[in-house]
Amino acid sequence: MTTAIMEDTITLTINGKAVTSESGKTVLQVCRENGIYVPTLCYDERLEAYGGCRLCIVEIKGQVRPLSSCTTPIREGMEVTTESDRITRLRKTVLELLLSNHPNDCMFCDKAGSCALQELVYRYGVRYDKYYGEMWNLPKKDDNPFISYDPNKCVLCSRCVNICQNVVMKGTIDMTGRGFYSKPDTAFSKPLTPDICVFCGQCVSTCPDAALTEKQAMGKGRVGSVDRVRTTCTYCGTGCNFYLNVNNGKIVKVTSDYEAPVNRGNLCVKGRFGYDFIQHPDRLTKPLIRREGVDDTSPEVLKNPMAVFREAEWDEALDLVASKFAELKAKYGNDSVGGFSSSRCTNEENYLLAKWVRAALGTNNVDNCARV
Amino acid sequence: MSRQISISVCMGTGGLAAGAQEVMDKLSTELAGVGIEAQLHSKKQCDLHRVGCRGFCARDVLVDVSIDGVKTTYEQVTLDRVHRIVNEHIIDGQPVEDFAAGEDYHNFEGKQVKVVLSECGLIDPEDIEAYLKVGGYEAARKVLTSLSPGDTIDTIKRSGLRGRGGAGFPTGLKWEFGANEQADQKYIICNADEGDPGAFMDRSVVEGNPHVVIEGMIIAAYAIGASKGYVYIRAEYPLAVQRLELALKQARQKGFLGDNIFDNGVKFDIKVKLGAGAFICGEETALIASIEGKRGMPRSKPPFPAQKGLFGKPTVINNVETLANVTYIIRRGAEWFASLGTEKSKGTKVFALTGKIKNSGLIEVPMGIPLRDVIYGIGGGIEKDRRFKAVQTGGPSGGCIPESLLDTHLDYESLAKVGSIMGSGGMVVMDEDDCMVNIAKYFLEFTQAESCGKCTPCRVGTKRLLEILTRITEGKGKANDLELLENLSVDVIDSSLCGLGQTAPNPILSTLRYFRDEYVAHITEKRCPAGVCKALLTYTINEATCTGCTMCARVCPVKAITGEKKKTHYIDQSLCIKCNSCYDVCKFNAVDKR
Numbered sequence A: 001m002t003t004a005i006m007e008d009t010i011t012l013t014i015n016g017k018a019v020t021s022e023s024g025k026t027v028l029q030v031c032r033e034n035g036i037y038v039p040t041l042c043y044d045e046r047l048e049a050y051g052g053c054r055l056c057i058v059e060i061k062g063q064v065r066p067l068s069s070c071t072t073p074i075r076e077g078m079e080v081t082t083e084s085d086r087i088t089r090l091r092k093t094v095l096e097l098l099l100s101n102h103p104n105d106c107m108f109c110d111k112a113g114s115c116a117l118q119e120l121v122y123r124y125g126v127r128y129d130k131y132y133g134e135m136w137n138l139p140k141k142d143d144n145p146f147i148s149y150d151p152n153k154c155v156l157c158s159r160c161v162n163i164c165q166n167v168v169m170k171g172t173i174d175m176t177g178r179g180f181y182s183k184p185d186t187a188f189s190k191p192l193t194p195d196i197c198v199f200c201g202q203c204v205s206t207c208p209d210a211a212l213t214e215k216q217a218m219g220k221g222r223v224g225s226v227d228r229v230r231t232t233c234t235y236c237g238t239g240c241n242f243y244l245n246v247n248n249g250k251i252v253k254v255t256s257d258y259e260a261p262v263n264r265g266n267l268c269v270k271g272r273f274g275y276d277f278i279q280h281p282d283r284l285t286k287p288l289i290r291r292e293g294v295d296d297t298s299p300e301v302l303k304n305p306m307a308v309f310r311e312a313e314w315d316e317a318l319d320l321v322a323s324k325f326a327e328l329k330a331k332y333g334n335d336s337v338g339g340f341s342s343s344r345c346t347n348e349e350n351y352l353l354a355k356w357v358r359a360a361l362g363t364n365n366v367d368n369c370a371r372v
Numbered sequence B: 001m002s003r004q005i006s007i008s009v010c011m012g013t014g015g016l017a018a019g020a021q022e023v024m025d026k027l028s029t030e031l032a033g034v035g036i037e038a039q040l041h042s043k044k045q046c047d048l049h050r051v052g053c054r055g056f057c058a059r060d061v062l063v064d065v066s067i068d069g070v071k072t073t074y075e076q077v078t079l080d081r082v083h084r085i086v087n088e089h090i091i092d093g094q095p096v097e098d099f100a101a102g103e104d105y106h107n108f109e110g111k112q113v114k115v116v117l118s119e120c121g122l123i124d125p126e127d128i129e130a131y132l133k134v135g136g137y138e139a140a141r142k143v144l145t146s147l148s149p150g151d152t153i154d155t156i157k158r159s160g161l162r163g164r165g166g167a168g169f170p171t172g173l174k175w176e177f178g179a180n181e182q183a184d185q186k187y188i189i190c191n192a193d194e195g196d197p198g199a200f201m202d203r204s205v206v207e208g209n210p211h212v213v214i215e216g217m218i219i220a221a222y223a224i225g226a227s228k229g230y231v232y233i234r235a236e237y238p239l240a241v242q243r244l245e246l247a248l249k250q251a252r253q254k255g256f257l258g259d260n261i262f263d264n265g266v267k268f269d270i271k272v273k274l275g276a277g278a279f280i281c282g283e284e285t286a287l288i289a290s291i292e293g294k295r296g297m298p299r300s301k302p303p304f305p306a307q308k309g310l311f312g313k314p315t316v317i318n319n320v321e322t323l324a325n326v327t328y329i330i331r332r333g334a335e336w337f338a339s340l341g342t343e344k345s346k347g348t349k350v351f352a353l354t355g356k357i358k359n360s361g362l363i364e365v366p367m368g369i370p371l372r373d374v375i376y377g378i379g380g381g382i383e384k385d386r387r388f389k390a391v392q393t394g395g396p397s398g399g400c401i402p403e404s405l406l407d408t409h410l411d412y413e414s415l416a417k418v419g420s421i422m423g424s425g426g427m428v429v430m431d432e433d434d435c436m437v438n439i440a441k442y443f444l445e446f447t448q449a450e451s452c453g454k455c456t457p458c459r460v461g462t463k464r465l466l467e468i469l470t471r472i473t474e475g476k477g478k479a480n481d482l483e484l485l486e487n488l489s490v491d492v493i494d495s496s497l498c499g500l501g502q503t504a505p506n507p508i509l510s511t512l513r514y515f516r517d518e519y520v521a522h523i524t525e526k527r528c529p530a531g532v533c534k535a536l537l538t539y540t541i542n543e544a545t546c547t548g549c550t551m552c553a554r555v556c557p558v559k560a561i562t563g564e565k566k567k568t569h570y571i572d573q574s575l576c577i578k579c580n581s582c583y584d585v586c587k588f589n590a591v592d593k594r
Helices: A002-007 A027-033 A085-099 A114-123 A159-166 A204-208 A270-271 A299-301 A314-331 A347-361 B013-017 B020-033 B079-091 B103-110 B126-133 B138-146 B148-161 B171-180 B199-209 B210-224 B238-253 B284-293 B320-332 B334-339 B371-378 B412-417 B436-450 B458-475 B481-495 B499-503 B506-514 B515-523 B551-555 B581-585
Strands: A009-014 A019-022 A058-060 A079-081 A147-149 A173-176 A183-186 A213-214 A227-233 A241-247 A250-256 A287-290 A309-311 A337-340 A366-370 B005-010 B046-051 B065-066 B069-076 B187-192 B226-236 B259-263 B264-274 B317-321 B348-355 B361-366 B386-393 B399-402 B426-429 B539-541 B592-594
Touching: A002 A019, A009 A027, A019 A027, A019 B320, A085 A114, A085 B226, A085 B259, A085 B481, A159 A173, A159 A204, A204 A213, A213 B065, A227 B426, A250 A270, A270 B399, A270 B499, A287 A314, A287 B069, A309 B506, A337 A347, A347 A366, B005 B013, B005 B020, B013 B020, B013 B199, B020 B046, B065 B079, B079 B199, B103 B371, B126 B210, B126 B238, B138 B320, B148 B210, B148 B320, B148 B334, B171 B210, B171 B317, B187 B199, B187 B210, B187 B284, B187 B320, B187 B506, B199 B210, B199 B238, B199 B320, B199 B348, B210 B226, B210 B238, B210 B264, B210 B317, B210 B320, B226 B284, B238 B264, B264 B284, B264 B551, B284 B317, B317 B320, B317 B499, B348 B371, B348 B386, B361 B371, B371 B386, B386 B436, B386 B506, B399 B436, B399 B506, B436 B458, B436 B506, B458 B481, B458 B499, B458 B515, B481 B506, B506 B515, B551 B581
Parallel strands: A009 A079, A337 A366, B005 B046, B187 B226, B187 B317, B226 B264, B348 B426
Antiparallel strands: A009 A019, A058 A079, A147 A213, A173 A183, A227 A241, A241 A250, A287 A309, B005 B065, B065 B069, B259 B264, B348 B361, B386 B399, B386 B426, B539 B592
């Protein structure tokens, strides 16, 4: 019976136009499929619809009140209106209310230009000061190397909470407090430490405004001044994609690629925050060959261990390695050597290594570090 | 001594607070002292037992003494009154007229029609035998042994019963939705998370007759095909929880709950889940989240709980009063129930009558009774015979109804028409000394504090509404504040996620509708007509009437009043904190506040 329902197609009318989609989808999903704009703040495709921001409300014929399109399943014959005087007014009120407890500091904000709230306020032409009153003046929490949390900028969309609890399955944060004083936080407002948080930064990736930001990227360039380079993570063989945000040739942060077939915008701590090695001054960029006749215990080496090496070109280094392998094989036989590859390599790279060890070195001594 | 003596002591929370346990103990020892063995339900000379809430809490402890079927009700029984009652009435057979309940009690009781509360003040809530004696569990037996689930739902539909929790959704229809769902597990939940300020009808029913609720749940479970039930009840109701747990234990022992109810193969049991004090958990989807162990926050409907409820399974949620009604409908028939009330609102409704009313307490009246009959009939009019101003129905989600609409009938539609709601049955009466802006502010203080914070309009909107109201009561209101209030109220109602936000501005809109002049006086004249809003008050002493008795100067906590004996006194406005002490203490009405 369930499968029969799943296969059903449903025809409904959106803004006077008939559209067809599969049963089980929500009004918002069908609007997006058909390129019909519906504003959202608390919606993230990766998450179960929350229905909290109230921006995606639409009018449905026969319903007294507007319904949130992200949570309302489509029904046969449904008549949906996505924008009307009433809906526009309600959306404006929601935005005005959000702004009434939001610092008016887009000029200094790292998120300016890529902020969903800023975009919506611009789109709906909302004034900053229609409603006013008490505003949060809470301390910023950034006592960890990766994530900066400014609760004063939070719009309570709960995406960070939902992604932490239902995608990462970690539950580091939850909604705390009540009413106007509700906010996402850790239990007892403890600092983010490795015993409660894996620092995957998923919360940062889903935050629609600047409440959660990458600490290392602060002040290093906003969306308008960075180039986004799509790449594949080199940390493991999963092959997650993301964007390196590059400003003046410097990587300033990693942002999610929601279209990536492997990870759909999700990343772990390494992919999201472990990019500083790329342009680190200590990084080896050329092969090193041990100098001959250098005493490991000489004062010069003890002072600078790198002094035992000299920089070389790839050809020279590879020739050296090849000749040493040949030497060993000749002296002790094929099984005296082997290949050990890294789990950070891709499947194809691992295949190549295995092939090379067996075909070129002539041994089955091949292994990989992926033991977890 | 072959007389049949029966004594019942009201031991609801109100009764116990007034000292019912001590009265009970004293009755027991006094009776023993004169050689009468009084035991709980003994077949001996005297049946002394506790009963649940009688409604008229203002006159607790209420004691009924019945000799050979002739009953006398005593009110405000204290320990020193017990002796005369025992000696004069029980031994000598002469009721003690001095302590007998008077006219107020009879007015209060006389005009009520008790269905849900019919056994509350009659039987011992801690004794299943007492419940069985009045026909208890016969309704469940009838349903489980002779009716199909479809017939049961049909009976409830024919009765016209609508949900008593507030929204008034037809109960039979809700059950039908639940019954039509196909699932390996379904749930029935009894919502006993009564949270409206001043409302205590659900608590009283659970305390006074827990079995009637359990029986209603058994019937509902059978009708929709649920094998598990939950009672979600406030932890702040310890007596209700204790009596409910006891009743569940007794019902299990008797086989009314378990794996084979009435030897009919029907399986059903009930768990008690305590709420942790969040008003929002009375909203059904938040309640479900709370039972599931999540933060109590509502979610959007559809899907409705009947389709996707507790743990994702079809779930029917009914209020305590609704489920109690179910038992009586089965017992006495759908037609009997439908004969009570109005065309669209059947049966009776329990109200918690409070505020500036003479006879406050818990009342049950037929649907459709005019408000005037409740306030001036049962309620006995306004305290100190002051002028009636408004009555607030439906708790924080309701509205204020002015004097001109006192003939409004108490049913779902009529109340909605005048901008209020039935709600769970709170009824707060206000007189000329109440400031309607302040009343609206009071309710908004409550709703904004109880908002769960999930949706923007309720979380921030109610906060801003409260701030606007606060500045009006402080004399800082601005010219466009009324427009702002009205617009924001409508937007919060239209765009909030759940019933809390969708109704929270009702007290504002209804007071603006009927008492707009009070708002205007606050804003333009910086004056509170009812003399409530402190910031707008000035206390002065009237030279003509002041006798110089010095009382006001003596009670003033900040020494703002000076004056010689027998000469007019003066208040230093820079020191006055407007505590009202001088006003209260002056015997010559010489203190003016305006």
